[in-house]
Amino acid sequence: MTIFSEVLIFAAFWLFAVLSTLFYMHMFQLNSYRADDQWHWMLKNRGKVVPLALPLIGAIVGVICGKNAGMIVCAVFILLACLFYKPKKAKKPLKYTPRVKRMLVTVAVLYAAMTVLLAVLAPGRITALVVGLVAAASPLVIILANIINKPIELSINRYYTNDAKKMLAACPNLTVIGVTGSYGKTSVKFYLNTLLKAKYNVLMTPESYNTPMGVVKTVRGSLRATHEIFICEMGAKYVGDIKELCDIVHPKHGIITSIGPQHLESFKSLQNVINTKFELADALPKDGMLFLNGDNEYIAERAPDGAITYGLNSDSKYKAKLISVGDKGTTFEVTTPDGETEEFTTKLIGTHNCLNILGAIAVSHELGISLAELRPQVRRLESVPHRLELSKRVGMTLIDDSYNSNPSGTKAALETLSFFEGEKILVTPGMVELGDKQEEYNCEFGRNAAAVCDYVALVGERQTKSIYKGLVEAGFDESHIFVSPALGDALAKVGAIRTDKKKIVLLENDLPDNY
Structure with missing residues (x-):
């Protein structure tokens, strides 16, 4: 026994x-x-x-x-x-x-x-x-x-990092462009990659690679002597993260796409977010160019003299106006600092996409590509995977914005949803990593959704209570709110909705397994 x-x-x-x-x-x-x-x-x-x-x-x-x-x-x-x-x-x-x-x-x-x-x-x-x-x-x-x-692990990482630095140093004619921001950085990176290819041989960090080892892996695995430009996405959750990346790749130019309440649980304060994003600006050489989203209040307040700003509503050096948005795409006119204008058309939908494309246009134009040369490149732009990516289903249009979510992003996603005709349905688990402001921002998300949506499917009861509260406060019909334990269950309920209209489903955020 x-x-x-x-x-x-x-x-x-x-x-x-x-x-x-x-x-x-x-x-x-x-x-x-x-x-x-x-x-x-x-x-x-x-x-x-x-x-x-x-x-x-x-x-x-x-x-x-x-x-x-x-x-x-x-x-x-x-x-x-x-x-x-x-x-x-x-x-x-x-x-x-x-x-x-x-x-x-x-x-x-x-x-x-x-x-x-x-x-x-x-x-x-x-x-x-x-x-x-x-x-x-x-x-x-x-x-x-x-x-x-x-x-x-530190020894291994140090070896690979030093090897990547040597490879970058062996390419003295390579221009490194750093891209960071609380949101929009991956989209701007993809758009910039497409636009710059009109004239240059370009390498970019793939997918959402934006950590030191992700950047090192890209350099060691993909950098070639023929590359002329390296677009490096830079992510951060803690103060000093951007500086660490800059110390590896030494960017000549940089673009800050946005600053907002993202990763507040780790950053602790919005001021720490601002300081960290501007670590990219601090790392640029004197002959480097800093591109800033002039519409962002936190960036505008911190913008140094000589920065090249772009925006839709601000007094920026690169401006987009006469914006026309529909469910087939977006048309807008760009004005450069010297007064040159050009009309652009993209299949991407929404003013937020217009802003991100404008940032990529500003960088490309300053690097010697004319607006006329950029027009066909803008027409070729595709949605970045899981970032307001459109797909057609039987009786349904899916707007996949599931990569992540933030207060600004939810507003842009709801704006995009509003351009479509049909039964507008939101599926979301809400926003996370917003610290003490998380409940407030999710409640506001609910109120904003009430003004656009016909149905709302919430994924997870605990994290979506604030969204539910915001919906009810805005007078949304509670019988049109579904709460499901998992995404699959929520989508099943969406599929069961009976309507004569075409369903337009916005999938806003999809939390990983540790939530």
Whole structure:
């Protein structure tokens, strides 16, 4: 009986170790491998950590029950906890990167060492107690493995970063353009890439690569001696993040697309956001050009002399006017600082797209491409994936704006939705990472949605209460509000709506698995 109970409890322990490790490693990856973000996530999502109480309960009950019975009881509780950590389909599955593989090896060594120590040092009736306690501490094992591996990771990152710097230094004629902003930076990067290709051989960071190692990976894997321009997207969640990227790529020119209340949970204040975005401006050489969105109040207040501004409503150097927006596209006229004008047409919809395209036009024009040469390039512009990307479905037009969401972005998305004829339906889990302002901004989102939408499908009850409140405050029909636990359920309810009109569905944000 003793051998059976010992085998059972250690088998349960290892099964739980594997399942919980993969789960918490996934969350750790989504939290950017930052221990502080992981702690914050655990405190904010206690429901996903509650299953850890089962091994603790098993440990306590096991001690009471005695040696053999105690180990069996503890094993049963641990196996029950395994049910909560069994693999599920994820929106963004765990990527088995070299870093993750190294961490998993370290975790395995730690668990193997603990198993040996438990077998040798915790015999008898306290086996259940110690095994249960160790199992309940599985999230800490991930963090401990990260601490152990940190010197190795820093050394590897340093090697790759230095290698990327050498490759950039070996291209003295390469012009690096840094692109940052609270929102709009990925879109501007893609638009700028298309426009500059009218004259130059261009490399850009792909997709949403905007971290140091993402930039380093792009340089080491894609930079060629024939490239003339490198467009580098720069993301930030903490003060100093933009400076770190600038120290790697040394941009000659830079563009700040926007500043707003994004990532306030990590930045702590809007002033920190402003200071961080302007780290790009501080890094430019004297002969470099700084392009700024003149319509953004935070940027306009901080704009240095000599900056090249662009905007729709401001007294900017590059202006867009006579804007005409419809469900087929947008037409607008651009005026340059020297008074030259040209009309542009794009299949992209909305004034926000007009503003982002204008920023790309300003940079391209200052780099020697005429407005006439830019016209066909603007016509070729495509939607950036999951950023107000249009697709046709049977009886439905889907506006996919699911990449992320912010206060300014929700207004732009609702404006885009308003240009369409049909039954306007919003599907959203709301906005996150807005700190103390999150409830206020989501409530405002609800009020704004009430003025445009016919139906609203909210994804997740906890995070969408503020949106629901805003909708009701604006007099929205509560019978046209659906609250669903998951996106699939929300879309099923949207599909079940009976209407003679064509459905226009705006998918605004899609939160990752750690929400």
